[in-house]
Amino acid sequence: MESKVSPQNSKTRIPPTKPTKDFLxxxxxxxxKRDGVDKLLKISRYATKIILASSVIPDTQRPLIDRLKSFESSVGISRKAFRLGKFVQDVNALRTTNFGSGYDLELVLCLIAYGGEGLYYFIEQFVWLGKAGLIDKKYLNKLQKMSAWCEFIGYFGSLSLKARELRKISEDERCLMASIELAEVRGIGCVEEMKKLRKLREKKLMKKLSTIQDLADGLMALADIRDGKGRLSAPLLVSSAGLLSALISTHKNWISC
Structure with a gap:
């Protein structure tokens, strides 16, 4: 005979979460992790850019402004060094994508997302060599423009994929909630379903944060393409988008540890 549990018990009998690691x-x-250090550098860089763009420091403090500009520039070059070989992860992502099933919109979006990001990271290596002085600086503008276009195209594909994933997660969430409500009406225990729902909502939140991050990074790529022209390329807006992206990425990497 099937055992029955009251609805109240089904809500409360959720296994406790695992204890968190020691902070240090x-x-x-x-x-x-490479991404961990990179995102800390990104936070410091865009926080500095916000200070410079907001004119918090008066013009009379010119030596301090110059030091902040020098710091921001050197951190930017350091971050590019951390991206050496990072395009390989996109190459591997494309290798594991099944393109043998014929035409499919999701496959096309994967190609755009991983291909654009991979080309961006690949070109960024040469941008770093140019800024470091090994490649003639006359090629820098062209390399940076190519890099920005690849990044922007990659984010277009990534945002499209995440929009599709969010729709699927929302559908799964609705189905699971319907199952839980039905189980509670019948007085059947649904501990496993509650655990699945919690994990699904956590996944949905992280996917939304990742979408916001891509929008912020896409805005910065668009500003680079337009050479800082237009309202969407205002230094304070772009710097704020960079800091927001860095904070979200830091949060995701911290949780993944």
Whole structure:
């Protein structure tokens, strides 16, 4: 005979979450990752750019302004060094994508997303070599424009994929909630369904944050394409978008540790 549990018990009997890691151990793991250090540098860079763009420091403090500009520039070059070989992850992502099933919109979007991002990271290596002085600086403008276009195209594909994923997650969430409501009406235990719902909502939140991050990064890529012209390319707006992107990425990397 099927055992029955009251609806109240089905809501409360959720296994406790695992204890969190020690903070310093977690921090060590985080800093051991390339993306962890890169995002900390990104936060410091765009925080500095916001200070410079908002005119918080008066013009009378010219030495301090010059030092901040020098710091922001050097951090930007350092971040490009951290991207050496990063395009390989996009190459591997394309290799594992199944293109043998014929034409499919999702496959096309994967090609645009991973292909655009991969080309961006590949070209950024040469941009770094140009800024470091190994490549003639006369090629820098062309390389940076190519890099920005590839990045922008990649984010277009990535945002399209995430919009489709969010729709699917929302559908799964509705189906799961319907199952839970039906189980509660019948007085059947639904502990596993509650756990699945919690994980699904966490996944949905992270996907939304990732979408916001792509929008912010896409705005910065658009500003680079337009050479800083137009309302959407205002220094304070672009710097704020960069800081928002860095904070979201730092949060995602911290959780993944």
């Amino acid at each position: 151990t977690h921090l060590e793991i985080y800093l051991a």
